[in-house]
Amino acid sequence: MKPTVRVLIASAALAGFAVSTAPASRDASEKAATFVTRIPSGYRDWRLISVAREEGSLDDIRAVLGNGRAIHSYREGKLPFQDGTIIARLAWSYDPSEENNRVFGRAQSFVAGHPKNGVQFMVKNSKKYAATGGWGFAHFDQGKSADEAMLKTCLPCHQAVADRDFVFTRYAQ
Amino acid sequence: MKPTVRVLIASAALAGFAVSTAPASRDASEKAATFVTRIPSGYRDWRLISVAREEGSLDDIRAVLGNGRAIHSYREGKLPFQDGTIIARLAWSYDPSEENNRVFGRAQSFVAGHPKNGVQFMVKNSKKYAATGGWGFAHFDQGKSADEAMLKTCLPCHQAVADRDFVFTRYAQ
Numbered sequence: 422m423k424p425t426v427r428v429l430i431a432s433a434a435l436a437g438f439a440v441s442t443a444p445a446s447r448d449a450s451e452k453a454a455t456f457v458t459r460i461p462s463g464y465r466d467w468r469l470i471s472v473a474r475e476e477g478s479l480d481d482i483r484a485v486l487g488n489g490r491a492i493h494s495y496r497e498g499k500l501p502f503q504d505g506t507i508i509a510r511l512a513w514s515y516d517p518s519e520e521n522n523r524v525f526g527r528a529q530s531f532v533a534g535h536p537k538n539g540v541q542f543m544v545k546n547s548k549k550y551a552a553t554g555g556w557g558f559a560h561f562d563q564g565k566s567a568d569e570a571m572l573k574t575c576l577p578c579h580q581a582v583a584d585r586d587f588v589f590t591r592y593a594q
Numbered sequence: 595m596k597p598t599v600r601v602l603i604a605s606a607a608l609a610g611f612a613v614s615t616a617p618a619s620r621d622a623s624e625k626a627a628t629f630v631t632r633i634p635s636g637y638r639d640w641r642l643i644s645v646a647r648e649e650g651s652l653d654d655i656r657a658v659l660g661n662g663r664a665i666h667s668y669r670e671g672k673l674p675f676q677d678g679t680i681i682a683r684l685a686w687s688y689d690p691s692e693e694n695n696r697v698f699g700r701a702q703s704f705v706a707g708h709p710k711n712g713v714q715f716m717v718k719n720s721k722k723y724a725a726t727g728g729w730g731f732a733h734f735d736q737g738k739s740a741d742e743a744m745l746k747t748c749l750p751c752h753q754a755v756a757d758r759d760f761v762f763t764r765y766a767q
Binding site for chain 1: 638639646648652655656657659686688691694696698700705708751754762766767
């Protein structure tokens, strides 16, 4: 496998998927889908789980946010995550801050720039997504969902942390 | 000035201060204080403003969170920030993730480790803190407030962004 392809796949795996929370009867095609095709609403208001930095071709700084059920499970330390849990991965360009560097007196400060590498979600529904560890995965770039071929690459990497219910990110105290 | 001192001062300036929101009548000494001496409650539940990374002696990865008034002002793009605004800076050790690196197939992933460099706050009260740009500053390390000598170093650096109401961090879209 080419390194570029490998990184793309790993990127998808480390962050992303999304599942619809709309009643299945409203959209038969959504019900049949293996992956999430609609962006969960209000995710930018969710609480912080943790932050991270990816070098390499991703070259971003990122935040992982969780809805109420996600935060509850993290804080309780209880696995598996409850149905209804949604975890979001946002990422931005990793920009040096000349403004901050001037204050620090040296080049050391990097801040979030423009949105980068899409937004990714994991949505827990143990029945609907039983075939993929109970999680529906999603990746959106400028509002557009990735195709199934890409989304199918999520689970194989998340298998590495099957003992943490397939979730890489740990809660930052 | 020694470089170490300079970095400590800049660190305080880039992030930190905190103000009490308790009625002044409850604590006369608090009323007279120039700086914030109590940790604002519930800050870990606040919404994300942005993320950043500091190299050098700070060597951390950080998140800046805001209470409801902070987020409202950021999203509206309105300055100055309203009284009652509180901005929090959390930081953690910048830890390589061997677990993630194995998935990516290369060393590129860094995650938040243990809490580091304290928690800092800026609390807006244009009357109470009129002498310091309308902001009360705070820095807490393991629950203990920094002394006034350190907190007095906040404003001089924040003067660099007086035109943004003394706040360095920009909202990450």
